[in-house]
Amino acid sequence: MTAAPQALTTLRVPFSDLAAQTAEIRTELDAAWTQVVDSGRFVGGSVVEGFEQEWADYCGARWTVSVANGTDSLQLILRALGIGRGDEVIVPANSFIATAEAVALVGATPRFVDVDPRTLLIDAAQVAAALTPRTAAVIAVHLYGQMADMTALKTVTERAGLALIEDAAQGHGAYCGDARAGSVGIAGSFSFYPGKNLGAFGDGGAVTTSDEGLAARLRSIRDHGRSDSDRYRHDMLGTNSRLDALQAAVLSIKVKHLDAWTEARRAVAQDYREQLLDGLVQLVEETPSTPSVYHLAVVRTTQRDDAVSGLARAGVETGVHYPVPCHLQGPFRRYSPDPLPVTELAADQILSLPMFPHMTHQQVSYVCETLSSAVTPG
Ligand SMILES: *Cc1c(COP(=O)(O)O)cnc(C)c1O
Numbered sequence: 001m002t003a004a005p006q007a008l009t010t011l012r013v014p015f016s017d018l019a020a021q022t023a024e025i026r027t028e029l030d031a032a033w034t035q036v037v038d039s040g041r042f043v044g045g046s047v048v049e050g051f052e053q054e055w056a057d058y059c060g061a062r063w064t065v066s067v068a069n070g071t072d073s074l075q076l077i078l079r080a081l082g083i084g085r086g087d088e089v090i091v092p093a094n095s096f097i098a099t100a101e102a103v104a105l106v107g108a109t110p111r112f113v114d115v116d117p118r119t120l121l122i123d124a125a126q127v128a129a130a131l132t133p134r135t136a137a138v139i140a141v142h143l144y145g146q147m148a149d150m151t152a153l154k155t156v157t158e159r160a161g162l163a164l165i166e167d168a169a170q171g172h173g174a175y176c177g178d179a180r181a182g183s184v185g186i187a188g189s190f191s192f193y194p195g196k197n198l199g200a201f202g203d204g205g206a207v208t209t210s211d212e213g214l215a216a217r218l219r220s221i222r223d224h225g226r227s228d229s230d231r232y233r234h235d236m237l238g239t240n241s242r243l244d245a246l247q248a249a250v251l252s253i254k255v256k257h258l259d260a261w262t263e264a265r266r267a268v269a270q271d272y273r274e275q276l277l278d279g280l281v282q283l284v285e286e287t288p289s290t291p292s293v294y295h296l297a298v299v300r301t302t303q304r305d306d307a308v309s310g311l312a313r314a315g316v317e318t319g320v321h322y323p324v325p326c327h328l329q330g331p332f333r334r335y336s337p338d339p340l341p342v343t344e345l346a347a348d349q350i351l352s353l354p355m356f357p358h359m360t361h362q363q364v365s366y367v368c369e370t371l372s373s374a375v376t377p378g
Pocket residue numbers: 069070071072095096098099141143167169170190191192193203204205
């Protein structure tokens with residue numbers, strides 16, 4: 001044997017590399033954390049308010065209301081819109097479980113719809129077909145980093161007089177035409193879980209909205225239903241769901257780097273696209289009007305088991321997002337009598353390859369070469 005295969009097997013490719021991101025901004029982080037620690041202001045305060053303004057500006061929405069995580073942000077939006085028992089909320093079956101979970105947690109009924117076979121995102125035609133007199137809202141999920149077709153969805157929801165909510169937990173900074181994720185629907189929901197494109201050093205989340213009344217209700221609900229004018233008066237039933245100042249400090253620094261990191265992710269995706277075997281393994285489609293921020297690099301292959309084991313043997317980490325669609329998960333099976341064939345077929349074929357801003361060309365090539373020897377034509 002030559003030395004080449006030996007050299008290749010020593011190259012390990014992690015699914016993601018948060019340490020590289022942290023190293024890039026370490027000096028700024030240390031200074032910001034020290035300031036928060038010295039201030040003694042750990043919940044709320046100017047650091048949190050500063051980040052809320054930055055995130056609203058970044059997304060092109062009037063307000064950001066920060067919360068504890070991206071599941072709470074969905075739940076609080078639904079509660080602030082008065083959605084609950086007796087209401088149906090349309091959600092795509094292909095999503096992280098939290099989208100449907102939030103609907104069920106406010107007492108409403110998730111109604112699952114199938115996705116577009118090319119993008120695997122919520123499909124406006126399927127939404128239109130699923131409307132009932134009880135439908136109160138639609139949650140569009142910008143899955144994998146690509147925005148759903150908000151133009152088509154807006155047409156459907158406006159005609160029916162429904163709230164259109166964006167689950168943008170995987171879509172920080174993504175565009176649909178000229179509009180950024182979080183600026184199109186009545187509200188946008190974000191997660192700052194460490195692995196998201198904009199991630200804190202723990203849990204975090206936010207709602208973006210340009211609706212003044214909704215923003216005010218969200219601010220109250222996240223803080224025990226407190227009234228604006230009197231902190232000892234609780235006008236509505238609230239909860240405790242706030243962003244810590246330490247997390248806000250991290251996010252304020254990272255948001256300045258987000259566009260550069262997104263460009264780096266897009267370059268990695270382009271590199272994958274050029275090197276992946278045509279036909280056998282393909283990246284999920286990106287449409288020209290909805291350029292992806294590539295939270296995940298999802299490919300489809302009919303030989304997923306072979307691909308996963310071949311890559312694992314070569315030291316390449318992969319994931320599947322998601323192997324069991326939401327409507328087939330235990331708590332949700334009772335809501336969906338109809339099969340959803342596009343989602344169910346995709347669940348057996350999708351594979352998430354390593355994707356992170358600091359991924360090198362050599363790492364992408366190694367993944368693609370390993371993949372091409374793991375799957376066989378014909
Ligand atoms: C991560 C995620 C959430 C939930 O966010 P958490 O901060 O983990 O609660 C919701 N929806 C989608 C699509 C996600 O990827």
